[in-house]
Amino acid sequence: MxxxxxxxxxxxxxxxxxxxHHHSLACAISAVRDGWPGLSTYSLDHLVDRYNAALQEAYDMYLRKEIAYEDTNALKVKLFFTLLGLTKPSQDEIIQFRALYKPAYRSSRRxxxxxxxxxxxxxxxxxxxxxxxxxxxxxxxxxxxxxxxxxxxxxxxxxxxxxxxxxxxxxxxxxxxxxxxxxxxxxxxxxxxxxxxxxxxxxxxxxxxxxxxxxxxxxxxxxxxxxxxxxxxxxxxxxxxxxxxxxxxxxxx
Ligand SMILES: [Mg+2]
Missing domain, CATH: 3.40.50.1000 (HAD superfamily/HAD-like)
Known part of the structure; x- marks a missing residue:
């Protein structure tokens, strides 16, 4: 001691x-919105708000040890689509989403x-x-x-x-x-x-x-x-x- x-x-x-975090999140969701035709009708603010809620929910589940850390990213995407009232994304769609989201989030860190x-x-x-x-x-x-x-x-x-x-x-x-x-x-x-x-x-x-x-x-x-x-x-x-x-x-x- x-x-x-x-x-x-x-x-x-x-x-x-x-x-x-908010800046990186906005950059990442903007990149997703640009590359995902089904999301272009939503405002960026609305999408950021919904994704932030999905992120928080998935992360809280991880902190409560209800899901493994490796599963949080896929769950965030599923929850995001659910919160928007859209059909649950397929595994391929989750991979596509992450391929748009992750590089934009990382490169905009500040x-x-x-x-x-x-x-x-x-x-x-x-x-x-x-x-x-x-x-x-x-x-x-x-x-x-x-x-x-x-x-x-x-x-x-x-x-x-x-x-x-x-x-x-x-x-x-x-x-x-x-x-x-x-x-x-x-x-x-x-x-x-x-x-x-x-x-x-x-x-x-x-x-x-x-x-x-x-x-x-x-x-x-x-x-x-x-x-x-x-x-x-x-x-x-x-x-x-x-x-x-x-x-x-x-x-x-
Ligand atoms: Mg904090």
Missing amino acids: TSPCSCKVVLFDLDGTLFD GTPGAVETLIRLRELGYRLAIVTNGQIDDQNDKAQDIGVHHLVDRIVTSEEAGRPKPDPSIFQLALEGFGTLPDEAFIVGDSVESDIRGGLDAGLKTILYTPSAQDSQRLLFGVQVPVIRHMSELLGYVDVAETHTTAPSVLA
Whole structure:
């Protein structure tokens, strides 16, 4: 057991927080719509919304261990067609769909606005950083590499490694053990009220909700006033920048 250190820690969710999932999803569904005549009558927004719902449902089933990870992609496509009221796709159609979707999703991967710059600034200020994410180790490492944040964090903790997905507090505790830090010295920043905020609060962390479309700057969640940020750079106003900064050598001294 590592003894607690005085370091400040910020944990980040990956999908939809550091990684601009919505952008990749829109690019991928746009590619599918272009190559699939039966989908051209639907608006892109509607298709993105339906696919996101299918994706979430399939992924939740995987996290509940109701389906194998290898089966999630086919299930997402089946659920997507079901949600649109279309005939269930054949195996060949699922393969065609994936052949359009996957390259467009991967090639459009990018960080959310300000994410890379904010991680760099936090590192300059002495923060230790980690990604805490539900998902497969290889997938999430690749994604972090692709969006340019892998080298900026000290570690990536996935639900595959932790054995349980967020919001289970054990995944956050596993990340903190790596730093030997106390929960009340650590923040979790995430876009999911359920996985990141509820899970983070249960683990005793300070929580910050990332919602680009938010109209509010704080929200009462699970009995706690949680700061809400719309741009990742706003994070610097909430973490203890002033206190940390005074511990750094000053060029004016
Ligand atoms: Mg997320």
